[in-house]
Amino acid sequence: MSLVVQKYGGSSVSDADALxxxxxxxxxxxxxxxxxxxxxxxxxxxxxxxxxxxxxxxxSPDPREMDxxxxxxxxxxxxxxxxxxxxxxxxxxxFTGAQAxxxxxxxxGRARIIDVAPARxxxxxxxxxxxxxxxxxxxxxxxDDVTTLGRxxxxxxxxxxxxxxxxxxxEIYTDVDGVFTADPRIVPTARKLDRITYDEMLDLxxxxxxxxxxxxxxxxxxxxxxxxxxxxxxxxEGTWVRDDTGEGDTMEDxxxxxxxxxxxxxxxxxxxxxDVPGTAARLFEAVAKADVNIDMIVQNVSAVQTGLTDxxxxxxxxxxxxxxxxxxxxxxxxxxxxxxxxxxxxxxxxVGAGMRSNAGVSAKFFAAxxxxxxxxxxxxxSDIRISxxxxxxxxxxxxxxxxxxxxxxxxxxxxxxxxxxxx
Amino acid sequence: MSLVVQKYGGSSVSDADALxxxxxxxxxxxxxxxxxxxxxxxxxxxxxxxxxxxxxxxxSPDPREMDxxxxxxxxxxxxxxxxxxxxxxxxxxxFTGAQAxxxxxxxxGRARIIDVAPARxxxxxxxxxxxxxxxxxxxxxxxDDVTTLGRxxxxxxxxxxxxxxxxxxxEIYTDVDGVFTADPRIVPTARKLDRITYDEMLDLxxxxxxxxxxxxxxxxxxxxxxxxxxxxxxxxEGTWVRDDTGEGDTMEDxxxxxxxxxxxxxxxxxxxxxDVPGTAARLFEAVAKADVNIDMIVQNVSAVQTGLTDxxxxxxxxxxxxxxxxxxxxxxxxxxxxxxxxxxxxxxxxVGAGMRSNAGVSAKFFAAxxxxxxxxxxxxxSDIRISxxxxxxxxxxxxxxxxxxxxxxxxxxxxxxxxxxxx
Numbered sequence: 001m002s003l004v005v006q007k008y009g010g011s012s013v014s015d016a017d018a019l020x021x022x023x024x025x026x027x028x029x030x031x032x033x034x035x036x037x038x039x040x041x042x043x044x045x046x047x048x049x050x051x052x053x054x055x056x057x058x059x060s061p062d063p064r065e066m067d068x069x070x071x072x073x074x075x076x077x078x079x080x081x082x083x084x085x086x087x088x089x090x091x092x093x094x095f096t097g098a099q100a101x102x103x104x105x106x107x108x109g110r111a112r113i114i115d116v117a118p119a120r121x122x123x124x125x126x127x128x129x130x131x132x133x134x135x136x137x138x139x140x141x142x143x144d145d146v147t148t149l150g151r152x153x154x155x156x157x158x159x160x161x162x163x164x165x166x167x168x169x170x171e172i173y174t175d176v177d178g179v180f181t182a183d184p185r186i187v188p189t190a191r192k193l194d195r196i197t198y199d200e201m202l203d204l205x206x207x208x209x210x211x212x213x214x215x216x217x218x219x220x221x222x223x224x225x226x227x228x229x230x231x232x233x234x235x236x237e238g239t240w241v242r243d244d245t246g247e248g249d250t251m252e253d254x255x256x257x258x259x260x261x262x263x264x265x266x267x268x269x270x271x272x273x274x275d276v277p278g279t280a281a282r283l284f285e286a287v288a289k290a291d292v293n294i295d296m297i298v299q300n301v302s303a304v305q306t307g308l309t310d311x312x313x314x315x316x317x318x319x320x321x322x323x324x325x326x327x328x329x330x331x332x333x334x335x336x337x338x339x340x341x342x343x344x345x346x347x348x349x350x351v352g353a354g355m356r357s358n359a360g361v362s363a364k365f366f367a368a369x370x371x372x373x374x375x376x377x378x379x380x381x382s383d384i385r386i387s388x389x390x391x392x393x394x395x396x397x398x399x400x401x402x403x404x405x406x407x408x409x410x411x412x413x414x415x416x417x418x419x420x421x422x423x
Numbered sequence: 424m425s426l427v428v429q430k431y432g433g434s435s436v437s438d439a440d441a442l443x444x445x446x447x448x449x450x451x452x453x454x455x456x457x458x459x460x461x462x463x464x465x466x467x468x469x470x471x472x473x474x475x476x477x478x479x480x481x482x483s484p485d486p487r488e489m490d491x492x493x494x495x496x497x498x499x500x501x502x503x504x505x506x507x508x509x510x511x512x513x514x515x516x517x518f519t520g521a522q523a524x525x526x527x528x529x530x531x532g533r534a535r536i537i538d539v540a541p542a543r544x545x546x547x548x549x550x551x552x553x554x555x556x557x558x559x560x561x562x563x564x565x566x567d568d569v570t571t572l573g574r575x576x577x578x579x580x581x582x583x584x585x586x587x588x589x590x591x592x593x594e595i596y597t598d599v600d601g602v603f604t605a606d607p608r609i610v611p612t613a614r615k616l617d618r619i620t621y622d623e624m625l626d627l628x629x630x631x632x633x634x635x636x637x638x639x640x641x642x643x644x645x646x647x648x649x650x651x652x653x654x655x656x657x658x659x660e661g662t663w664v665r666d667d668t669g670e671g672d673t674m675e676d677x678x679x680x681x682x683x684x685x686x687x688x689x690x691x692x693x694x695x696x697x698d699v700p701g702t703a704a705r706l707f708e709a710v711a712k713a714d715v716n717i718d719m720i721v722q723n724v725s726a727v728q729t730g731l732t733d734x735x736x737x738x739x740x741x742x743x744x745x746x747x748x749x750x751x752x753x754x755x756x757x758x759x760x761x762x763x764x765x766x767x768x769x770x771x772x773x774v775g776a777g778m779r780s781n782a783g784v785s786a787k788f789f790a791a792x793x794x795x796x797x798x799x800x801x802x803x804x805s806d807i808r809i810s811x812x813x814x815x816x817x818x819x820x821x822x823x824x825x826x827x828x829x830x831x832x833x834x835x836x837x838x839x840x841x842x843x844x845x846x
Contacts, residue, residue: 053503054502054503057442057446057504057507059510064516065505068498068505068519069499069502069503071498072496075492075494076476076495079492080477080480083488086484086488087480087481093487099568144543
């Protein structure tokens with residue numbers, strides 16, 4: 001008997017029909033002889049609707065009350081899913097984050113999971129019940145206040161429960177068939193990956209692949225939780241995310257896992273900074289105070305005549321105003337001439353653990369971009385990733401060029417199955 | 424400085440505009456120098472929509488999961504109301520039933536409040552904050568499971584909080600201007616009462632007046648909580664429900680508080696019962712096992728020839744099938760010939776503490792019905808109430824006739840103000 005944690009996103013539980021479909025899948029997993037814990041997101045657009053209501057009554061809602069509000073979404077979906085599973089003749093019990101023992105920090109809207117104390121879940125499982133757990137939420141036990149985990153929270157809940165319960169697998173159900181070598185909407189020949197390492201998945205996710213959030217993958221890597229990303233519509237075998245066990249024929253392991261892209265970032269260039277020690281520290285301390293996450297950073301070679309330099313960095317477009325305000329507030333201390341913002345950028349990344357031992361990957365990547373006429377504005381690398389920033393309108397062309405150059409296109413005539421919105 | 428508990432129903436918080444209006448009223452109460460605790464129902468039709476969703480996935484949803492589901496409704500409205508009050512520049516904090524210390528029995532869907540431990544509310548009040556509490560819900564601390572209080576639950580929450588906090592008043596905001604001498608939709612000349620005793624309000628509520636639920640009035644009477652029923656739209660002085668203090672000029676106290684009616688009941692007649700001791704006990708024990716509340720009971724004079732008798736009783740129409748099943752299940756033990764159901768009945772009740780000391784009230788009541796051509800099928804009385812059952816289609820005519828006979832009509836030309844749906 002295996003212990004399976006399943007996570008269903010909002011599009012998998014968007015209405016009563018969808019809930020019944022999920023209930024049938026859960027029931028089938030139980031009938032196959034497994035113990036099942038299910039984590040569920042809010043139904044469809046519920047969270048967005050609640051956020052709209054909040055902004056209709058208050059331009060900047062209090063984070064504590066916002067968490068109380070948003071957690072109603074998963075409370076609704078988890079209760080309904082438990083009822084739908086009952087209707088399949090399978091005993092089930094729904095639990096809030098607090099009841100499931102999801103202990104978090106006090107940071108409303110972006111709480112971190114500190115511990116999972118799943119006593120009630122274990123009792124339910126031992127009694128032969130499916131345990132349904134509200135995703136995205138937990139409890140700050142110091143204040144006895146409900147918290148939410150922020151973006152990707154439900155996936156993280158599922159992985160955290162799987163780790164605490166020592167589950168055999170954490171199945172993340174979504175509206176696509178797994179992790180692809182590129183976004184199939186941009187590259188119709190993209191292939192579904194059968195397996196991928198945590199490191200590769202982490203870099204793909206950090207580079208814009210939306211199927212899993214980096215945070216959830218980090219958690220899974222730390223606790224060695226095998227993740228199986230699969231479709232809630234097709235039920236086909238999806239993509240396994242796990243450590244490279246070395247059991248397979250490594251000769252056949254691909255060098256490259258995939259090509260990711262991201263058009264959600266903007267670039268800020270701070271011009272005319274004094275080229276003296278401590279300049280970058282002062283600039284990014286100011287930005288960090290505004291709680292803005294920075295992605296890539298490039299510092300120009302200093303102009304000898306003036307002793308001044310420029311620094312460019314990328315960040316989520318949604319945080320540009322906060323970052324600009326923070327830089328302006330510390331302007332006297334930082335000392336700069338001008339700040340320029342560019343929101344028309346896009347990032348293209350090539351990810352693969354095989355890069356470590358394969359020379360020439362970078363050269364091939366840059367050559368593919370050159371041949372496609374894609375100009376490179378910024379470059380950043382890790383040992384398993386190369387990323388470049390280019391114009392937003394060139395991103396699709398760049399992704400297709402790189403995908404082809406690294407022989408990632410599926411064989412002519414091979415069916416590519418991806419469901420739902422084709423994300 | 425007074426401590427005021429305010430309760431707003433679903434129609435008072437139906438959308439963002441309504442929430443902002445309630446927030447302004449709360450803010451005004453704070454600015455007048457009061458400490459304020461607010462109990463709030465789910466927005467508009469939220470509860471009904473959640474019930475519909477539950478029935479779409481499961482014909483008979485589990486009560487525990489149903490409570491988890493329904494409590495999402497107040498969680499949404501209380502969070503939004505706190506945000507809307509913040510927007511008025513007033514500090515406020517929202518609390519679930521559990522956080523507010525509303526301790527209940529374990530009966531899902533119809534839990535009783537066992538205790539209120541309002542430590543967090545007192546802390547919030549001492550910090551100068553408005554405390555917003557989710558109505559209708561509490562916590563069963565034994566199982567650590569959320570419960571709901573059933574019909575009229577939010578009013579009961581408000582009264583229970585007012586009792587625990589020793590509040591100066593519990594204001595129940597609704598869509599009418601107070602308690603009327605009759606339903607203004609049926610009797611356009613009905614007058615708003617300035618005051619009414621707990622006993623009268625209890626009999627009016629039990630007789631079909633929907634402005635307050637009997638349970639909430641019972642709670643208020645037990646703990647001597649003064650209730651002020653008033654409109655959330657007009658803001659006018661409404662009706663005070665409290666003990667008769669004897670401070671007023673009792674000469675002017677009206678004999679009659681009002682005329683109530685109820686078309687939500689049905690009548691079951693069990694024919695051919697053995698007229699021996701224990702028959703009624705066996706019949707009503709069977710009905711009680713089905714958890715059906717009985718209202719009026721009439722036993723016919725026994726027919727000497729046969730030794731058989733008939734018993735009629737009234738009950739909520741929604742429970743007829745459960746009662747019939749219970750009677751049939753114990754049929755052999757009860758021993759009867761036939762059961763007849765009549766759903767076309769209506770009840771008209773006259774309520775007034777002054778009846779106790781005024782002879783002739785019953786006679787005048789029956790005369791008014793006779794003159795209006797209303798046939799009486801059942802009669803029941805308490806020391807401050809007379810109720811009759813008649814045909815459902817005669818109820819309106821009966822209410823108007825009795826209202827006029829007891830001089831309850833407002834003086835010609837006097838404006839009768841009632842808002843919203845005019846309930």
